[in-house]
Amino acid sequence: MDLFVHNEIYCLWICTSCHYAVTPQHLDRHLRTHHRWHPSVKTAELRQAALTEMLKKAWIEPRKEVCRFPSPDSLPIPHLPVYSGLRCPLCSYVSRSPQTLRSHMSGIHPETRRPRGGDCYRKPNIAAAAESVSCQRFYIAGAGSQFFAITPASQIERVQKAAQMSKAEFIQSQINQVYEQDQQAQAIEQQSIPIEKHSSEVSPWMELTRWPEYLRGKNLAAVAPLGSIPDSEKEPLLTVFVQSVERLIHRAYQTIASHRINEFDQIQINTFFRRPGVWNRPIQIYLRPSTYRQYRQVWQRLICFAYRSSRPDQPIILRHQLTTAQLAALDQMEEYGTRLLDQPADSRSETRYLIKTIEDQLDEACLALSIALLDHSLKGDLFESTVIGFLAIFGINTDCSNFRDPNYYTTYLSALFSLHG
Ligand SMILES: [Zn+2]
Numbered sequence: 166m167d168l169f170v171h172n173e174i175y176c177l178w179i180c181t182s183c184h185y186a187v188t189p190q191h192l193d194r195h196l197r198t199h200h201r202w203h204p205s206v207k208t209a210e211l212r213q214a215a216l217t218e219m220l221k222k223a224w225i226e227p228r229k230e231v232c233r234f235p236s237p238d239s240l241p242i243p244h245l246p247v248y249s250g251l252r253c254p255l256c257s258y259v260s261r262s263p264q265t266l267r268s269h270m271s272g273i274h275p276e277t278r279r280p281r282g283g284d285c286y287r288k289p290n291i292a293a294a295a296e297s298v299s300c301q302r303f304y305i306a307g308a309g310s311q312f313f314a315i316t317p318a319s320q321i322e323r324v325q326k327a328a329q330m331s332k333a334e335f336i337q338s339q340i341n342q343v344y345e346q347d348q349q350a351q352a353i354e355q356q357s358i359p360i361e362k363h364s365s366e367v368s369p370w371m372e373l374t375r376w377p378e379y380l381r382g383k384n385l386a387a388v389a390p391l392g393s394i395p396d397s398e399k400e401p402l403l404t405v406f407v408q409s410v411e412r413l414i415h416r417a418y419q420t421i422a423s424h425r426i427n428e429f430d431q432i433q434i435n436t437f438f439r440r441p442g443v444w445n446r447p448i449q450i451y452l453r454p455s456t457y458r459q460y461r462q463v464w465q466r467l468i469c470f471a472y473r474s475s476r477p478d479q480p481i482i483l484r485h486q487l488t489t490a491q492l493a494a495l496d497q498m499e500e501y502g503t504r505l506l507d508q509p510a511d512s513r514s515e516t517r518y519l520i521k522t523i524e525d526q527l528d529e530a531c532l533a534l535s536i537a538l539l540d541h542s543l544k545g546d547l548f549e550s551t552v553i554g555f556l557a558i559f560g561i562n563t564d565c566s567n568f569r570d571p572n573y574y575t576t577y578l579s580a581l582f583s584l585h586g
């Protein structure tokens with residue numbers, strides 16, 4: 166039966182064209198609905214023969230038997246798609262959306278339910294600590310169809326690599342790898358059909374960043390506002406966030422102005438991009454005090470992007486994933502930000518003191534989020550990184566028709582990398 170492959174460990178048959186497992190009970194229906202033109206199963210007799218043949222191997226009926234599931238550190242099971250999901254912090258349940266995870270938690274772990282309104286801060290938000298995982302499932306519905314966490318091979322390899330390298334070496338190797346893959350893809354393309362070049366053609370810069378791939382199928386005009394500076398009327402919480410970034414930048418500037426840090430002279434990152442001809446001038450970071458003004462906006466927009474793109478009601482789904490640390494920091498920012506907005510506008514000294522305290526807490530969470538975001542871009546899959554996602558959004562030009570020229574980026578990229586210092 167060439168339509169299915171048998172998996173001995175989990176005792177099931179996986180349809181290699183539909184990419185899910187089929188139960189003995191549903192085999193006939195599956196063949197009739199999805200593969201009715203397949204020569205080997207055209208008639209009832211042929212289908213019965215297929216079933217008999219397949220039953221010769223161990224085949225679990227999930228309605229009657231307990232299914233086996235892989236351990237979270239297993240490699241993905243061949244022929245099944247890999248999805249991104251969230252793992253319940255309290256059990257092995259994996260869901261594909263924050264909403265399902267929340268309803269799982271309130272149903273299965275009722276003790277984690279939080280009071281509504283302002284009182285919710287009295288209890289920690291455990292759902293926010295859910296870890297992003299890669300997951301699969303055997304069946305698309307019914308018994309045994311739950312998602313389970315697995316570890317993609319690339320991730321295992323990356324973790325091993327990252328452990329042996331410095332951060333700089335690791336970024337360089339990741340970028341080289343992306344570049345290498347693009348070169349190969351290009352080589353294959355050149356061998357096949359000659360493509361006519363025109364003005365909006367993807368530049369080497371685009372090939373290197375693969376932003377078009379990250380944003381494929383998205384309406385650039387709809388996606389671009391995700392990384393914009395907030396409107397204080399419509400997005401009061403984000404306005405509080407960008408004010409927090411402003412305070413952090415101010416503090417960093419003060420520190421440098423008072424020469425407490427002296428290694429901030431000049432950092433070159435052009436070694437990351439050693440390949441000649443990718444672009445003409447090296448990217449350099451000059452950390453002069455005057456450049457700090459530019460950094461503020463980039464940082465503010467990154468925070469806004471992280472927040473907007475991770476809202477449960479956000480209709481635009483992008484590929485990046487927030488890590489547990491990022492989600493936890495963002496959740497804290499939301500908590501302190503909301504508390505700040507709730508403060509009455511009066512000038513009594515107790516109120517001023519309270520506001521200052523909450524601002525400090527917010528700034529700390531904001532810094533934690535920023536560091537977690539920048540760290541992610543170094544260790545994770547490039548496309549799972551919010552920073553890489555942000556750079557793609559940031560790269561959309563003003564009329565939303567295409568991406569900006571690399572020269573435009575050098576200042577802004579350097580801003581972002583410097584923030585990590
Ligand atoms: Zn099938």
Ligand SMILES: [Zn+2]
Nearest residue numbers: 253255256258
């Ligand atoms: Zn759970």
